[in-house]
Amino acid sequence: MVTYQQAFDSAARSPETFWKQQAGKLAWFTFPHTILSKDEHGIERWFADGELNTAYLALDHHVTQGRGEQTALIYDSPVTGKKARYSYGALRDQVARVAGMLAGLGVTKGDRVVIYMPMIPEAVMAMLACARLGAIHSVVFGGFAPNELAVRIEDAEPKVVLTASCGVEVNKVIPYKPMVDKAVMDSRWKPEHVVVVQRRECLADLHHERDKDWSALLQKAAPHDCVPVRATDPLYILYTSGTTGKPKGVVRDNGGHAVAMHYSMSTIYNVTPGDVFWAASDVGWVVGHSYIVYAPLIYGCTTVLYEGKPVKTPDPGAFWRVCDEYKVKVLFSAPTAFRAIKKEDPNGEQLAHYPMDKLTTIFMAGERLDPPTLEWVQSHTGRPVVDHWWQTETGWAIAGNPLGLERFAVKPGSATMPTPGYQVAVLSETGEVQPPGEQGYIAIKRPLPPGCLPTVWRNHDRFESGYLSQFPGYYVSGDGGYVDEDGYLFVMGRMDDVINVAGHRLSTGEMEEIVGSHEAVAECAVIGVHDELKGQLPLGLVVLKDGYVSDNGSIERALLQLVRDQLGAVACFKQAIIVDRLPKTRSGKILRRVIRQIADGEQYVVPSTIDDPSSLDELAQLLE
Numbered sequence: 075m076v077t078y079q080q081a082f083d084s085a086a087r088s089p090e091t092f093w094k095q096q097a098g099k100l101a102w103f104t105f106p107h108t109i110l111s112k113d114e115h116g117i118e119r120w121f122a123d124g125e126l127n128t129a130y131l132a133l134d135h136h137v138t139q140g141r142g143e144q145t146a147l148i149y150d151s152p153v154t155g156k157k158a159r160y161s162y163g164a165l166r167d168q169v170a171r172v173a174g175m176l177a178g179l180g181v182t183k184g185d186r187v188v189i190y191m192p193m194i195p196e197a198v199m200a201m202l203a204c205a206r207l208g209a210i211h212s213v214v215f216g217g218f219a220p221n222e223l224a225v226r227i228e229d230a231e232p233k234v235v236l237t238a239s240c241g242v243e244v245n246k247v248i249p250y251k252p253m254v255d256k257a258v259m260d261s262r263w264k265p266e267h268v269v270v271v272q273r274r275e276c277l278a279d280l281h282h283e284r285d286k287d288w289s290a291l292l293q294k295a296a297p298h299d300c301v302p303v304r305a306t307d308p309l310y311i312l313y314t315s316g317t318t319g320k321p322k323g324v325v326r327d328n329g330g331h332a333v334a335m336h337y338s339m340s341t342i343y344n345v346t347p348g349d350v351f352w353a354a355s356d357v358g359w360v361v362g363h364s365y366i367v368y369a370p371l372i373y374g375c376t377t378v379l380y381e382g383k384p385v386k387t388p389d390p391g392a393f394w395r396v397c398d399e400y401k402v403k404v405l406f407s408a409p410t411a412f413r414a415i416k417k418e419d420p421n422g423e424q425l426a427h428y429p430m431d432k433l434t435t436i437f438m439a440g441e442r443l444d445p446p447t448l449e450w451v452q453s454h455t456g457r458p459v460v461d462h463w464w465q466t467e468t469g470w471a472i473a474g475n476p477l478g479l480e481r482f483a484v485k486p487g488s489a490t491m492p493t494p495g496y497q498v499a500v501l502s503e504t505g506e507v508q509p510p511g512e513q514g515y516i517a518i519k520r521p522l523p524p525g526c527l528p529t530v531w532r533n534h535d536r537f538e539s540g541y542l543s544q545f546p547g548y549y550v551s552g553d554g555g556y557v558d559e560d561g562y563l564f565v566m567g568r569m570d571d572v573i574n575v576a577g578h579r580l581s582t583g584e585m586e587e588i589v590g591s592h593e594a595v596a597e598c599a600v601i602g603v604h605d606e607l608k609g610q611l612p613l614g615l616v617v618l619k620d621g622y623v624s625d626n627g628s629i630e631r632a633l634l635q636l637v638r639d640q641l642g643a644v645a646c647f648k649q650a651i652i653v654d655r656l657p658k659t660r661s662g663k664i665l666r667r668v669i670r671q672i673a674d675g676e677q678y679v680v681p682s683t684i685d686d687p688s689s690l691d692e693l694a695q696l697l698e
């Protein structure tokens with residue numbers, strides 16, 4: 075049995091030997107000779123000459139190993155009343171036909187396919203079908219508005235967009251097709267085909283020549299085999315919020331990703347093939363990519379696809395019901411989901427109805443796990459709760475409690491230890507490694523382990539400038555925090571303009587661009603303020619141009635609607651306040667950090683560079 079320290083040391087000292095051994099656990103078509111090399115940009119790449127197919131690993135391989143009858147996917151949809159199970163054999167057959175359907179539309183290796191779908195089995199099939207063909211999928215979360223979809227279509231240039239007629243939220247049906255139509259209309263890039271899964275809850279109008287009906291196409295499609303790809307070929311692009319209005323296309327390769335996914339299931343989550351794994355997230359986020367779709371299937375587990383919410387579908391017992399009904403061993407969700415449950419069922423009374431015999435551990439990520447939520451979940455469920463820290467860019471946990479190796483004592487507020495393969499350092503402004511207890515920029519020493527992004531889609535400069543150039547030799551995470559004397563990592567929050575609303579990563583910079591585009595707005599600042607349920611919520615402070623007056627809040631309402639229309643309901647931009655001026659430095663920089671501290675009622679220090687200290691007093695009075 076390897077200890078955490080042994081695994082950590084060997085991954086740090088001889089990464090090639092360590093990761094070659096992990097790669098040996100997968101069914102490659104051609105096992106790589108080259109384990110770690112550099113590409114034309116000087117970026118470290120894993121397994122460059124290996125060949126494989128991710129959908130083969132996730133499905134076909136298990137069928138050949140005798141798991142064909144085991145359940146691969148459980149679909150549970152309290153919002154529509156549907157439930158379904160797919161065995162590995164059945165899912166492989168369905169995915170092969172969806173791949174055949176895409177091939178029939180001209181999709182080949184390297185082509186992009188945008189997937190804008192709710193949490194239905196076809197979304198998982200679509201992702202795996204792309205992987206089967208060596209095509210690159212880009213899933214866009216359904217809560218994003220047409221403009222966000224358009225931006226992604228324009229950047230990814232997909233041959234096909236796959237969608238559904240609607241999503242079903244709590245007590246409301248959201249038609250998706252009109253949003254896709256608008257996005258395609260607004261985008262400079264036009265996909266050749268838009269394929270629509272028609273759902274009973276609302277049928278879409280297929281009026282364009284490019285529109286196709288999923289089931290009609292599928293009926294005619296022949297199964298398609300797995301296409302071998304190089305380990306460094308992209309599996310997917312997933313757009314995530316950065317500090318500017320334009321999202322970043324995080325690229326994930328096939329080989330490193332598969333190795334990392336497989337390794338994480340045993341080391342971090344401590345599951346074995348056949349166990350039921352449930353990530354209560356959405357396929358539109360990285361958690362959904364890694365832990366609803368790829369990792370559980372590559373590892374031979376049963377995964378749960380849940381189309382519902384932690385509360386109101388129908389009650390705060392929903393999570394416990396699913397864990398109990400499907401014998402879930404590991405549950406993974408965002409702290410905000412548990413805060414929602416706690417709010418509606420503070421004494422955890424629903425838990426009495428669901429013994430959850432098989433549930434061993436609850437994992438959380440997506441935002442900082444606040445100690446009261448940790449304590450509530452632990453004490454009411456009686457299960458250990460693991461906080462682990464990661465981001466879209468890495469695709470798997472940078473730090474956590476590696477239960478498959480060792481169980482560290484929990485320190486509330488800490489994501490515990492760096493995962494083997496990640497050499498985490500906390501750096502000062504000038505790049506010096508900080509002593510224990512000192513806060514700084516959390517960075518990862520290169521090479522990053524397999525699975526992490528090698529570039530930003532068609533914008534390598536943005537990868538270099540956004541992540542690598544600040545501290546040579548390191549990847550900078552964008553998060554700040556510290557390591558304590560025992561080596562525990564505490565992630566305290568973002569150092570940039572990214573905020574986290576209900577576990578969803580959003581850019582305040584992007585919201586500022588949208589608010590600033592309104593004709594009445596002279597300037598604005600959007601900051602993330604603390605919220606009991608969602609962790610953070612955006613708050614807009616707006617200075618109007620001379621001559622504009624907001625009658626009964628008409629301008630504020632227009633701004634809220636603008637962000638909803640352009641970014642999406644998921645932004646939860648529900649508060650805009652008109653102010654006379656914004657506190658700034660003498661060089662004109664808006665003091666966002668101090669504004670946030672004032673809004674959160676925290677102590678703040680008046681910066682020496684401030685232009686006019688009375689602007690802070692004014693703001694403090696207004697936000698009281």
Ligand code: COA
Pocket residue numbers: 192215216217218241243244248354355356359361383384385407408410411414439440575576577578607608642643644645646
């Ligand atoms: N398609 C369309 N609209 C969507 C959507 C989707 N897939 N997901 C969310 N929305 C809409 C919601 O309907 C809501 O619209 P409204 O303003 O008209 O009410 C808005 O976006 C905000 O949604 P949400 O953030 O989900 O808020 P909520 O109040 O409905 O629910 C929680 C709050 C905490 C229960 C919910 O956010 C949650 O379950 N969070 C878990 C987060 C998670 O899984 N994160 C992934 C990382 S692990």
Ligand code: AMP
Pocket residue numbers: 314360438439440441442443461462463464465466467489551552553565566567568574577578579
């Ligand atoms: P995303 O890329 O959407 O997964 O968001 C990643 C960001 O969410 C990180 O950079 C952190 O700011 C935050 N985050 C994720 N997990 C944690 C965690 N366990 N603790 C603190 N912050 C987290």
